[in-house]
Amino acid sequence: xxxxxxxxxxxxxxxxxxxxxxxxxxxxxxxxxxxxxxxxxxxxxxxxxxxxxxxxxxxxxxxxxxxxxxxxxxxxxxxxxxxxxxxxxxxxxxxxxxxxxxxxxxxxxxxxxxxxxxxxxxxxxxxxxxxxxxxxxxxxxxxxxxxxxxxxxxxxxxxxxxxxxxxxxxxxxxxxxxxxxxxxxxxxxxxxxxxxxxxxxxxxxxxxxxxxxxxxxxxxxxxxxxxxxxxxxxxxxxxxxxxxxxxxxxxxxxxxxxxxxxxxxxxxxxxxxxxxxxxxxxxxxxxxxxxxxxxxxxxxxxx
Amino acid sequence: xxxxxxxxxxxxxxxxxxxxxxxxxxxxxxxxxxxxxxxxxxxxxxxxxxxxxxxxxxxxxxxxxxxxxxxxxxxxxxxxxxxxxxxxxxxxxxxxxxxxxxxxxxxxxxxxxxxxxxxxxxxxxxxxxxxxxxxxxxxxxxxxxxxxxxxxxxxxxxxxxxxxxxxxxxxxxxxxxxxxxxxxxxxxxxxxxxxxxxxxxxxxxxxxxxxxxxxxxxxxxxxxxxxxxxxxxxxxxxxxxxxxxxxxxxx
Ligand SMILES: Nc1ncnc2c1ncn2[C@@H]1O[C@H](COP(=O)(O)OP(=O)(O)OP(=O)(O)O)[C@@H](O)[C@H]1O
Ligand SMILES: [Mg+2]
Numbered sequence: 141x142x143x144x145x146x147x148x149x150x151x152x153x154x155x156x157x158x159x160x161x162x163x164x165x166x167x168x169x170x171x172x173x174x175x176x177x178x179x180x181x182x183x184x185x186x187x188x189x190x191x192x193x194x195x196x197x198x199x200x201x202x203x204x205x206x207x208x209x210x211x212x213x214x215x216x217x218x219x220x221x222x223x224x225x226x227x228x229x230x231x232x233x234x235x236x237x238x239x240x241x242x243x244x245x246x247x248x249x250x251x252x253x254x255x256x257x258x259x260x261x262x263x264x265x266x267x268x269x270x271x272x273x274x275x276x277x278x279x280x281x282x283x284x285x286x287x288x289x290x291x292x293x294x295x296x297x298x299x300x301x302x303x304x305x306x307x308x309x310x311x312x313x314x315x316x317x318x319x320x321x322x323x324x325x326x327x328x329x330x331x332x333x334x335x336x337x338x339x340x341x342x343x344x345x346x347x348x349x350x351x352x353x354x355x356x357x358x359x360x361x362x363x364x365x366x367x368x369x370x371x372x373x374x375x376x377x378x379x380x381x382x383x384x385x386x387x388x389x390x391x392x393x394x395x396x397x398x399x400x401x402x403x404x405x406x407x408x409x410x411x412x413x414x415x416x417x418x419x420x421x422x423x424x425x426x427x428x429x430x431x432x433x434x435x436x437x438x439x440x441x442x443x
Numbered sequence: 444x445x446x447x448x449x450x451x452x453x454x455x456x457x458x459x460x461x462x463x464x465x466x467x468x469x470x471x472x473x474x475x476x477x478x479x480x481x482x483x484x485x486x487x488x489x490x491x492x493x494x495x496x497x498x499x500x501x502x503x504x505x506x507x508x509x510x511x512x513x514x515x516x517x518x519x520x521x522x523x524x525x526x527x528x529x530x531x532x533x534x535x536x537x538x539x540x541x542x543x544x545x546x547x548x549x550x551x552x553x554x555x556x557x558x559x560x561x562x563x564x565x566x567x568x569x570x571x572x573x574x575x576x577x578x579x580x581x582x583x584x585x586x587x588x589x590x591x592x593x594x595x596x597x598x599x600x601x602x603x604x605x606x607x608x609x610x611x612x613x614x615x616x617x618x619x620x621x622x623x624x625x626x627x628x629x630x631x632x633x634x635x636x637x638x639x640x641x642x643x644x645x646x647x648x649x650x651x652x653x654x655x656x657x658x659x660x661x662x663x664x665x666x667x668x669x670x671x672x673x674x675x676x677x678x679x680x681x682x683x684x685x686x687x688x689x690x691x692x693x694x
Binding site: 318320321322323324325326327328329330331334338339342343 | 493495498523524525526527528530531533535537538539540541549550552553554600603604607
């Protein structure tokens with residue numbers, strides 16, 4: 141009895157060792173691939189920063205054929221489109237999350253939640269197509285601007301794309317707020333709305349920040365839809381009306397020009413250089429998104 | 444003077460009848476303790492008094508709960524106003540994850556009780572003093588409430604409750620998460636609060652009921668078996684169930 145048990149135990153242990161090492165190999169290779177990609181990016185992109193003087197690549201004109209590699213309009217283009225998208229998506233997303241979690245009756249929640257997840261699965265090229273054919277003409281006619289392919293149109297599409305992420309992460313954050321806080325608020329004579337806005341939403345604040353950061357991270361890296369609807373003119377978006385004029389983002393630049401550029405040329409390296417900038421930006425945003433999570437984990441021991 | 448008069452109260456969680464035929468009178472400026480084994484409906488009864496059970500789906504009430512003569516289950520009663528009048532302290536300290544000041548100021552703010560910042564400051568100080576917490580926290584008013592000890596958090600919850608100037612304070616096992624010293628502090632606090640408030644406390648501790656209360660109700664399977672002065676219940680209970688419970692538990 142004892143003996144056979146220990147045999148089984150041994151077998152199981154060996155099996156576990158195999159599984160464990162397999163998982164370890166898989167885990168490390170994933171990390172390895174990420175590192176390799178990053179190294180490749182650095183190898184192809186770094187020369188750009190050495191070959192082109194800073195005055196040039198922080199210049200305001202992007203004309204690679206004439207040796208002008210000013211990335212500023214592209215960076216600002218990305219920032220403009222992304223920030224506008226977040227300004228649109230944040231209130232909508234949080235309001236929707238509050239509605240789904242706090243107000244909608246049970247059956248509506250059951251329908252809405254999967255529906256929102258389906259929204260996240262729409263391919264971006266489809267959204268881009270929709271943006272080009274429906275949103276852009278709408279923007280042109282209602283705002284009375286020369287072309288509907290503007291930064292604003294891009295921001296609308298991006299906001300739409302960031303919404304599912306923001307809604308579901310914010311909803312989880314609201315869901316994690318203990319019932320005891322709501323009870324305490326109600327027992328003090330606060331209305332349901334007062335409890336939501338003064339207790340529940342502030343208590344979920346860090347989760348909502350994460351939601352926005354993740355939405356932001358998704359928006360800034362988005363390429364296809366943005367390329368299709370923003371008009372792609374590499375101009376400095378610094379005039380007041382820039383939001384309603386065409387812009388060019390970093391991602392769109394890489395995607396549009398990578399196919400036509402000679403491998404190993406300065407222009408080729410320049411595109412990878414933009415890739416590095418994009419990587420750094422996304423990394424910083426994700427880092428900022430992760431911070432509240434860690435903080436919460438450190439403090440949350442008690443409850 | 445009677446604060447609450449409960450007449451023939453039945454309470455249902457869906458089909459399950461958690462309280463049946465509860466009838467009792469709760470006097471103002473006295474402490475009424477509710478005792479009984481786990482699951483007998485003490486919390487349910489307490490939550491009937493400020494209609495907190497309304498927040499649970501599928502619950503139903505029959506009978507009357509009169510607060511100063513008015514049935515709180517009447518359709519014309521404003522539940523929000525009722526809850527301001529009947530405050531509650533919960534089993535686990537549940538301050539909001541905000542500063543001490545914001546916790547106490549929450550009620551006055553949502554109810555628009557203060558016209559100015561200094562008036563609000565006064566309410567906060569007065570409430571914290573009332574809860575015997577002022578000296579301990581006056582230099583940490585803007586510190587996160589969750590960083591204090593559980594006993595302090597519970598007294599903060601009491602301060603938060605009295606900040607809206609209620610008439611009644613309901614306490615559901617307010618000391619079950621506290622250590623003996625913190626428990627003593629809260630019990631002493633209850634004795635001082637008694638001068639101005641009607642207090643109803645649910646407790647599992649026979650000694651606590653005997654120490655703090657004037658009146659004791661013994662619940663058993665959703666029924667109020669006996670309700671009498673605390674002295675009578677603990678020395679000469681008239682119902683055998685009460686006697687068994689008291690002697691069995693108190694040793
Ligand atoms: N939300 C609920 N839904 C359904 N049944 C419930 C709910 N809350 C309590 N009950 C049931 O109602 C009965 C009374 O519960 P209650 O919490 O009032 O007991 P209690 O006397 O406070 O017990 P304890 O001493 O453990 O706190 C129990 O049988 C319990 O299972
Ligand atoms: Mg209870």
